[in-house]
Amino acid sequence: MPATTEAGVFDESDLVAKARLGDASAFNELVNRYERKIFRLAKHITQNDEDAEDVLQEAFLKAYEHLPDFHGQSKFYTWLVRIAVNESLMKLRKRKGDKTVPLDEPLDTGEDTVIREIAVWDEDPEQQYSREELGDILDQAVQSLRPAFRTVFVLRDIEELSTEETADSLGISVPAVKSRLLRARLQLREKLTRLFKKKGDDVFAYL
Amino acid sequence: MLTCREFLAELNDYLDENEKIDVELRRKLESHITECPNCWVVCDTTKKTIQVYKGMHAQSIPEEVHARLIKALERRTAAKGGPEA
Numbered sequence: 001m002p003a004t005t006e007a008g009v010f011d012e013s014d015l016v017a018k019a020r021l022g023d024a025s026a027f028n029e030l031v032n033r034y035e036r037k038i039f040r041l042a043k044h045i046t047q048n049d050e051d052a053e054d055v056l057q058e059a060f061l062k063a064y065e066h067l068p069d070f071h072g073q074s075k076f077y078t079w080l081v082r083i084a085v086n087e088s089l090m091k092l093r094k095r096k097g098d099k100t101v102p103l104d105e106p107l108d109t110g111e112d113t114v115i116r117e118i119a120v121w122d123e124d125p126e127q128q129y130s131r132e133e134l135g136d137i138l139d140q141a142v143q144s145l146r147p148a149f150r151t152v153f154v155l156r157d158i159e160e161l162s163t164e165e166t167a168d169s170l171g172i173s174v175p176a177v178k179s180r181l182l183r184a185r186l187q188l189r190e191k192l193t194r195l196f197k198k199k200g201d202d203v204f205a206y207l
Numbered sequence: 208m209l210t211c212r213e214f215l216a217e218l219n220d221y222l223d224e225n226e227k228i229d230v231e232l233r234r235k236l237e238s239h240i241t242e243c244p245n246c247w248v249v250c251d252t253t254k255k256t257i258q259v260y261k262g263m264h265a266q267s268i269p270e271e272v273h274a275r276l277i278k279a280l281e282r283r284t285a286a287k288g289g290p291e292a
Contacts, residue, residue: 036265057279182219189256
């Protein structure tokens with residue numbers, strides 16, 4: 001299992017500064033810190049382990065090569081995420097023959113925000129399912145979203161980038177991020193409510 | 208009073224602490240949610256949806272994936288001898 005030091009002896013900018021000077025162990029420490037998140041992000045976007053591994057390698061190789069161009073305007077992690085997102089989107093486009101990748105499709109169909117399931121949840125899903133089961137449920141729900149929604153949701157609510165950073169990474173506007181995020185959240189809420197709702201509490205009808 | 212549709216359109220900004228909402232609009236949203244049980248449920252379960260995803264930790268990556276990544280980086284370092292200045 002790869003060693004990780006989440007708490008970190010050095011903060012990120014120290015490590016980046018050392019890595020820029022050619023300190024391989026400093027760069028390896030950055031790899032250890034972020035490889036899991038980058039792999040997860042790539043898997044969520046590409047939906048494919050093999051592509052995700054390619055993205056992981058490409059992202060770190062590019063980050064390494066372009067370290068001299070990184071001047072600390074953003075956090076290293078945000079910069080790395082941006083590289084990984086670009087690589088992931090390229091994979092997605094390549095795989096779909098560039099025809100159906102709907103990252104810039106018109107999305108305002110109105111149907112995406114239909115609310116059908118109105119029910120309170122039973123209790124914390126963390127109490128109902130094992131960590132592994134819950135992870136699978138959450139992953140499957142995300143995978144069922146359209147790529148345009150999925151990508152925004154992954155960046156905003158899983159990787160916890162800001163609205164602006166997400167817009168920047170995807171080359172879309174802030175309002176587009178917001179509208180896709182709303183749809184993604186409501187669709188996920190809908191799917192999860194079907195699983196997590198309190199039994200016998202399906203009594204409301206939405207007007 | 209806001210309609211449910213209007214409430215839903217503002218739901219994201221209402222839930223995201225970092226988004227600034229106009230005081231008057233926030234008051235309207237809060238008033239809607241206290242009077243509309245359906246929107247209260249939607250708001251509550253959307254909030255929980257976000258929380259459950261935020262609580263998800265990135266799992267370890269397979270050992271061989273890590274090993275291949277390190278190898279690829281070593282090859283790159285050996286070829287170039289470090290980031291280009």
